[in-house]
């Protein structure tokens with residue numbers, strides 16, 4: 001936890017770091033719900049590092065002790081911010097790189113969003129809504145698949161390993177929290193950009209140069225996958241001391257290579273995403289469809305209220321200096337200082353203000369928004385312009 005915070009702080013000033021920190025996971029989740037802990041600590045035997053059989057598989061990940069944090073660079077269609085790779089998952093491979101999947105259908109939970117919200121992990125959910133994207137838009141189904149296919153194979157997340165009295169699904173909540181934290185420590189876009197490698201429609205790269213760039217930044221070689229000659233995915237490899245819940249991940253050099261050719265690799269531009277500009281890779285503009293995220297937690301529902309539930313998609317028409325918005329509820333507008341969307345609402349004009357890597361929603365030129373409380377679970381709050389109520393925040397427009 002502290003390590004992740006330190007990593008984000010160390011990257012301050014880079015565009016991805018500012019994006020990540022504004023969706024920071026840890027403080028709020030901890031405030032809402034005590035951390036699930038394993039009592040395993042982080043000093044046990046490194047997974048895949050044992051010379052004799054280990055019996056307590058609650059504190060020693062086996063047989064899937066080779067852990068892969070996989071990320072996508074989706075450009076056709078584009079998913080996620082234009083200056084960040086997105087999460088694919090965390091996979092427990094066997095030490096020899098073979099693997100098993102779908103290990104416990106009885107724990108193939110559905111409704112991951114509700115599970116995370118109910119168990120105090122709504123800021124993890126908010127982060128996932130931006131950075132853990134399904135290419136067809138079915139994020140919830142994708143999250144369910146990643147948990148049931150891979151998470152249920154993790155020995156340290158077996159229900160019998162949890163503290164007695166743990167809520168149903170608590171191990172899946174821990175899985176998503178761990179994946180998000182690990183991903184936040186692996187900022188592929190920033191690492192490549194720091195080494196002068198940014199998306200381009202024309203430039204080609206060798207596999208060796210991409211690999212060397214990540215090694216220079218992180219100390220270890222990942223594996224890269226391509227779709228044809230287009231860079232499409234990366235996998236970072238780890239061994240683990242302790243439990244997936246709260247163990248220590250030790251990065252290792254990739255023990256296998258991915259599917260990219262050795263030369264002529266393109267790192268294509270994402271289109272339609274807007275947080276960018278960072279490293280010259282992004283396209284700064286206004287998305288046609290977006291979710292609206294509050295700087296502290298959660299974001300806007302279709303009625304325009306502030307919530308930590310699944311965010312609404314807003315349709316945006318116009319330019320950054322003047323646009324209107326609609327949601328599934330109807331027109332959106334500010335009237336008497338209150339932001340609402342609905343069938344009887346009169347459209348009002350908004351503008352977008354670039355702040356670092358973020359695109360902030362402004363009304364009357366001001367990016368200040370305020371509410372009387374902080375949402376949680378099914379409790380939502382009306383959104384007002386200006387500041388001065390109990391909770392002030394900004395709202396960022398994130399392309400969907």
Ligand SMILES: *[C@@H]1O[C@H](CO)[C@@H](O)[C@H](O)[C@H]1NC(C)=O
Nearest residue numbers: 050051052053054055062063
């Ligand atoms: C390491 O421990 C696992 C789990 O007990 C066991 O299956 C595996 O054979 C052990 N490896 C060695 C080299 O003893």
